[in-house]
Amino acid sequence: MALPIRYIFAIASLGLLSAGIYDYLKNFEENGCEMTWMFEYPKYIKIHMDDRVARRFPQYRLHIYGEGEYARKVSSLKLTGIPVLFIPGNAGSYRQVRSLASVALRKAESSRTKFEFNYFSVNLNEELVGLFGGLIQDQTEFVHECIKLILSFYAGAPKPPTSVILVGHSMGGLVARALFTLPTFDPRLVTTIITQATPHQAPAIAIDSLLNSFYDEINTYWRLHANSTLRDVTVVSTGGGYRDILVRNGLTTLKGVVSQHRGVSTSTMSVPKAWVSTDHLCAVWCRQMVLVTKRAMFDIIDPNTHQVTTDADRRMRVFRHHFLTNSGSQKHRENIPGxxxxxxxxxxxxxxxxxxxxxxxxxxxxxxxxxxxxxxxxxxxxxxxxxxxxxxxxxxxxxxxxxxxxxxxxxxxxxxxxxxxxxxxxxxxxxxxxxxxxxxxxxxxxxxxxxxxxxxxxxxxxxxxPMIERHLIFNLPGIYYYFIISYPVSVLDMAAMLQIRNDSVYYSLHLTGLDGPMRAYTAHITPRRCRKLHAAEYEGIVYTLNVPWSNESTYGFSKFRETGQFPVKVQSGKPRDAEDEAVHLEMFLHPSCSYHLKLTTSPVHVMGQ
CATH class of the missing domain: 2.60.120 (Jelly Rolls)
Structure with a gap:
């Protein structure tokens, strides 16, 4: 007996939904992050808080990080370095500071400048602050007390700091920005904030009215005081890209919240010298991102004061270099010879x-x-x-x-x-x-x-x-054609195709129609007739999908003579006020090979999107 139409439709819908869930949870690249390692046993030295603060916040603690001889040195709390405070996020641990802190320690030991960073971390009792807004006010006020206490440890230093660098993971980044809304907070105490996978725009799960109200208060304050109280505060925000299934990249942008002259927003997939997608927890230990972050932090130090430069414009130039537009230099250069x-x-x-x-x-x-x-x-x-x-x-x-x-x-x-x-x-x-x-x-x-x-x-x-030969326009098919030209592979061979001859190094394909997350394609790039038989490890094809309305470009690499498959999709839809510019796929090719490019639609990726 034939099944009724409604059952057939329900089964088909369930199948598509299951495919989408699978794609969302499983169908992304393997974790490309390298591990960060401690060279000596890490220690988290508990710092005694004032009785007034301890009675008010009995559930919270402050720690300073150390290893080996350095741990014994800082245990006296007579410090001379650059203070950094790590703020964990929802259910986060104060021990997550170890990746940044250990790399900073090793880099300081090998640095000619001998800049030393002292890393502190707050133990916020692993509270679920991302689900209940009633906790975030207490966390913010405790962090304020910690900042004042930390700066007191440098009273005897020859060049004492006047501010503390804040690094916040997830909701810890929101706590860092919330400090400025406190009536008694001195904005000069914090001029640099670096956030990792922080949902700045709105809660990742908006189920609590208190949390929603707190977001409104913080973001309204930052919009209204961008040119006054916050004019010298610089903020960096990095989202994890496709691997972060807890906080989507669109929530991590600072657009409309922090002045574009004082904020840098990007995805870890786009960050030069990193080019990896990070899941929500990996954001704190991914070695590629840790190294980029530490290089930036070393570069914002004034060589005369051995503390964070007070020049906000210089800090922004450093952050743009390391997180957006690295020209190949490990270190940002202020004076480049013309x-x-x-x-x-x-x-x-x-x-x-x-x-x-x-x-x-x-x-x-x-x-x-x-x-x-x-x-x-x-x-x-x-x-x-x-x-x-x-x-x-x-x-x-x-x-x-x-x-x-x-x-x-x-x-x-x-x-x-x-x-x-x-x-x-x-x-x-x-x-x-x-x-x-x-x-x-x-x-x-x-x-x-x-x-x-x-x-x-x-x-x-x-x-x-000639640009006209290498910058091509592809009009991608819409959703109504997905199943016609995608499975089996191009039934009617209607997928976009391109033949690339030898001696071509670069092609750019402007993909009209790819303006929202509900479209997804796969680029198949096949080398042919390679005149060269062998190549070095790093030779091959580099491709990048540039999204003009956000810093969400994705990169890929396939080795010489290997067929590459590259997902062509966007994380955030095109804003209404965005310029009329298309997403474009750039390919940097090995000139000894010819190539066959095919763009096919991907129904499974569509459901995942």
Whole structure:
């Protein structure tokens, strides 16, 4: 007997729902985070609180972190370093401070500047503050008392701090911002806040009216006082991306809450030198993110005072460098030379082709590779108007542009282009890229790559190309076509396809129609006819999905000659006030291979979205 239509519909709906739940909970990349390790046994030294504070908050504690000899040193609480206070989140432990604190200790030991960070952590009794707003006021007031007590430990220091860096995980980041709403709080006590997977916009689970009211009070205060009380307070917020199923990335943004001149919001998937999605707990120990955070914290220290710089604009430049636009440098540079002097004793090699490639296992001596800027060509009717420069050179100032004068066979100086670079995955490859229009070079006649002496492998690619041939527009199919062209793989072969020939380094596909989470696709990139048989570990394809209305770009990497599969979907929908710009898929290719690209819809990912 045939089943009634309503039962068939119910079974089909249940199947789709189950597929969506599976995709949401399981169908994401493996955890790419490396572990952080303690080199000595960690100790959490309990700090005695004033009797008044202890009676008022008997359930809370304050600890200072230490290891080995350093633990014995700080146990006296006669401190001279830079104070950092870690605030755990919902059901969080004060012991979660150990990853940042241990890395800071090792980095300080190896640093020439000898900056020392003293890490404190509050024990908030692992309260479920993310579910009940009645707890957050007490936590905020206790943290205020801790900050005042911490600063008192530096009374005898030669250069005592006037503020404490706050690092908050999850709801701990909200507690950090809530401090400023306290009537007796001095905003000069905190000028730097770093939050990890903190839902700044609204509660992750909005089931408590007290918590909702607390959010409204905090965010309203921050909007109204952005140009007064909070004008010198800088905030960094990182969301975990797809792996964080507790706090979605859209909740972690500071947009509309913190002034854009004082806040940096991004996803850990987009952070240069990290490029990993972190689950909610992994956010505190993921080694890639811990290293990025510590580099930023070292860079905001004033070398004269050995404390956090009072220049809020400088702190913002540092945070943008490390969390948004790293050009390949481990350290933020305030004064980047605009012009470089070229040594006349170093060999000058001119490379005439549109595509210049160089690879060497090591550089026994420094060389200048001079690539003439192509203004006109007879080979193609399409104007060459763009250039891409890729390299793994570790030198900070490694590429420039110069104008060769008449009767000269080489340039004597050039305009530095190094700051325009963007770091690319995989991590530890030192790969970076510059993309620009040739007109941005002005009257320059040559692009000069400075390949310095090195015992490591050096690779350089410079390609000049017509933008119209590499920036393509794909109109992605809508939801009504999902099941027609997706399963089995492209029944009617209607998926978007592209054939890429050899000697192509870069393609950008503008994906019109991908403006909300309810669309999801998969990019299949297959190498073909590779002229090269073997390649180094870090050679291959790098792809990135850039979302113009948020810092939620995702990155992927597949090794040389391996087929890559890359999810094409967004975490947050396009805002109504966003500019009319499409998401675009960028591919940085190995020029020795041809490629076949196919974009297919993914119904399972759609249900997960």
């Amino acid at each position: 012009e470089l002097t070229l040594d006349p004793k170093i060999p000058w090699e001119v490379k005439q082709n549109k595509l210049f490639r160089f690879s060497a296992e090591k550089m026994s001596s420094t060389k200048y590779f001079a690539v003439p800027v192509i203004r006109e060509t007879e080979e193609s009717a399409v104007e060459i108007d763009s250039v891409i420069i890729m390299s793994n050179i570790t030198r900070q100032d490694w590429v420039c542009a110069c104008t060769l004068k008449e009767k000269q066979d080489r340039c004597t100086s050039c305009i530095n282009l190094s700051a325009k670079a963007q770091s690319l995955p995989p991590n530890y490859s030192n790969k970076k890229v510059i993309r620009m229009y040739l007109k941005e070079l002005g009257e320059a006649t040559h692009i000069v790559v400075i390949a310095a002496h090195s015992n490591q492998k050096v690779e350089v690619v410079v390609e000049q190309y």
